[in-house]
Amino acid sequence: MSQEAAVQPLKRTSLHGEHVALGAKMVPFGGWDMPVQYSGILDEHQAVRQAAGLFDVSHMGEFRVRGAGAEAFVQHVVANDVAKLAPDQALYTQFTRPDGGTVDDLLVYRQPDGFLLVVNASNIAKDWDWLQAHKPADVSLTDESDATAMLALQGPKAETILAAIAETPRPLTQLGSFRWVDGRVAGIDVRIARTGYTGEDGFEVFSAAEQGAALWRALLEAGKPHGLKPAGLGARDTLRLEAGLPLYGHELTDEISPVMAGHGWSVKPQKGEFLGSDVLARHKAGEMARKVVGLQMNGRNIARQGYPVFAGDRRVGEVVSGTFSPTLQLPIATALVEADAAGGPLAVEIRGQKHDATIVKLPFYRRPSI
Amino acid sequence: MTLPADIRFVQSHEFLVPGPDGATIGISKYAAEQLGDVVFVELPQVGRKVAKGESFGVVESVKAVSDLYAPLDGEIVAVNDALAAEPGLVGEDPYGRGWIVKIAPSDASQLTAAGTMDGAAYETFVGGL
Numbered sequence: 001m002s003q004e005a006a007v008q009p010l011k012r013t014s015l016h017g018e019h020v021a022l023g024a025k026m027v028p029f030g031g032w033d034m035p036v037q038y039s040g041i042l043d044e045h046q047a048v049r050q051a052a053g054l055f056d057v058s059h060m061g062e063f064r065v066r067g068a069g070a071e072a073f074v075q076h077v078v079a080n081d082v083a084k085l086a087p088d089q090a091l092y093t094q095f096t097r098p099d100g101g102t103v104d105d106l107l108v109y110r111q112p113d114g115f116l117l118v119v120n121a122s123n124i125a126k127d128w129d130w131l132q133a134h135k136p137a138d139v140s141l142t143d144e145s146d147a148t149a150m151l152a153l154q155g156p157k158a159e160t161i162l163a164a165i166a167e168t169p170r171p172l173t174q175l176g177s178f179r180w181v182d183g184r185v186a187g188i189d190v191r192i193a194r195t196g197y198t199g200e201d202g203f204e205v206f207s208a209a210e211q212g213a214a215l216w217r218a219l220l221e222a223g224k225p226h227g228l229k230p231a232g233l234g235a236r237d238t239l240r241l242e243a244g245l246p247l248y249g250h251e252l253t254d255e256i257s258p259v260m261a262g263h264g265w266s267v268k269p270q271k272g273e274f275l276g277s278d279v280l281a282r283h284k285a286g287e288m289a290r291k292v293v294g295l296q297m298n299g300r301n302i303a304r305q306g307y308p309v310f311a312g313d314r315r316v317g318e319v320v321s322g323t324f325s326p327t328l329q330l331p332i333a334t335a336l337v338e339a340d341a342a343g344g345p346l347a348v349e350i351r352g353q354k355h356d357a358t359i360v361k362l363p364f365y366r367r368p369s370i
Numbered sequence: 371m372t373l374p375a376d377i378r379f380v381q382s383h384e385f386l387v388p389g390p391d392g393a394t395i396g397i398s399k400y401a402a403e404q405l406g407d408v409v410f411v412e413l414p415q416v417g418r419k420v421a422k423g424e425s426f427g428v429v430e431s432v433k434a435v436s437d438l439y440a441p442l443d444g445e446i447v448a449v450n451d452a453l454a455a456e457p458g459l460v461g462e463d464p465y466g467r468g469w470i471v472k473i474a475p476s477d478a479s480q481l482t483a484a485g486t487m488d489g490a491a492y493e494t495f496v497g498g499l
Contacts, residue, residue: 025406041432042407234406234433300410302430324409324432331410351428 013058014149014212022230030122032059035232044235045326048198049367051227052155054219055236057204058212059121061145063131066114069138074108074115077134079258079280081271085110090178090193092266095130100257100279103130104248107195109180118150118204120248134275149212153219154202154239156367157226162203165222166192172203186218197236199243200367238323241332244294244363250305250321251292251334259283260336261292262362290317293342294364295357297331303348303357309335310354316341319348325364332364333357374465379492380441380485382423385465388481392447392472397429397438400496402461402468405431411457411470413449420446420473422480427470429460438470442480448472 010033019026024035035056037044047053065074074082080093089110095103104123109116119127124145131141153162163172168183172192175181180193188211196202207215220228237247244262246252251261258267259280269281297303303322308315317337325332337346347354374387383401386393402408410430420426420440427438449471453459459468475481487495 036433037406040407042409238432300430301412302410302435304435324430326432 011059013056014209015056015058015216018213018216019056019230024230024232027233029233030059030120032121034059035230036234037232038230041232041234041238042326044229044231045238047227047229048155048200048231048235048239049327050156051229052153052157052161052202052223053198053229053231053235054216054223055152055154055231056150056212056216057152058149058209060150061117061119061121061124061127061143062148062150062206063117063119063128064111064114064142064144065117065139066142067139069136070114073134073136073139074117075271076274077131078106078108079267079274079276080108081268082108082110082115083271086179087112088179088181090180090195092178094252094258094263094266095127096258096267096274096276096280097254098276098279100259100276100283101254102248102252102256102258102261103127103254105246105252105258107193109193123248147209149207149209149215151205151207151212151216151219152196152198152202153205153223153228154196154198154231155200155228157223157228158200158202161219161223161226161228162192162205165218166190168192185215188215188218190215197243197245198239199245199363199365200239237321238326241321241323241334242325242327242363242365244365247321251336256290256292256320256336257283257288260288260290288339290336291339291342292320292334292336293346294360294362295319295322295333295335295346295348296328296360296364297333297348298356298358300331301350301355302331303333303335303350303355308349309337309357310347310349311337311341311345314341316346327365334362373489377465377489378441378481378486379489379495380439380487381495382439382441384439384441385492386441386473386481386486387465388478389472392444392474393442393481394469395438395441395471395473396464396469397460398492398496399464401436402464405429405434405436405461407432408457408460411450411453411460413451413453414446414471416446416449418446420444430457440473441486442473442475443477444473444475444480446471447474 322333
């Protein structure tokens, strides 16, 4: 087992004490000391698929964009079209580079006075520098990451659990996907968004950092009768990979465009020029040298990040994410491969031996429709 | 958890328990906890000769893969086929139903050789990790 060298002291979210008290196994992640699991990855994964799980995602970054030029600026730095966002709406997008590569992926929430950008923890400093470098004078940026707690309540029981204790202007049951509303939970001012990263229905709940622990305890208590369990980064990763959701540093990098990663649906060159729009339009037209494919291993060995991928004797790429799928009960992976090899057949080299893989359309898992 | 009285551990976290049909080999409770949920164990062929320190298989958990190292020289005389259907036994019952292989030692003196630890010494060893 590898140990990451601690170059700097790890940062802690406001919920760190809660995790330790629950007996979580803590690991370094993107500069943060985070819970990888509590009761076990498989157990937490099943809880989210069948009942509900609660995740501390306070390590994620929150930037506010305000000013007369806010919308034009966000349109310039992201690939999706925020002009169409309703006042209570959020969307998934990416900061893209002029060469089409991905700086980060994020959610953009329209706010009364501009936009809220929720970015990956490991990229907070990088994104901040990127935005500052492209920001015009009529836009102000504020980093609210340290002041904000963020919890993700995910799973088929999430609505029942949260609706029972949330005070909102209209019933939570009427809150649509990718919509947000301000309210109160256990006397705490919160912003509730119907968003998530697990492939299940669910919510992300924001509060002031100092109230994060009280919010966490209130949600755990309310969810207990419904089978809610605290869930760590381990289950978050297996859940998101089954759901075909990209993780920065894996399916998306400075070299991998959102279109190459299979998320071209969120890239909108038709909205007008933005960073990388010309390159991304060509990617959408199919002019890509490499692309990400989903793989299901035919055997039991798990293909992991960095393992080489072959088409016959030709090395055509490598695995970017790989794990055991608790839902499918077999190994799944994503791999970045040369586009002409993306039709298969492919094999993954695992400890010197080639193991056959089947190319599957993403996502690996889609939640049952109601 | 009570340990078999004559159990020995090595620093790579395998254990061995001497027996009439070879030493039973598995991984320690500590190692299994570090790995997390075990989802696959790659077992060697029965009859394979292994040298002390040689990798004879792997344990895959959701998060990581870990080599299994032979704690002594000898021949694989049995593998735990139950792990194909229930790899989680490695973590749930490491010293019982979660055993991995049996190795007939080329020389019985290896069973208590220098470099192996009894249960108490191993506990001290992992306490310092």
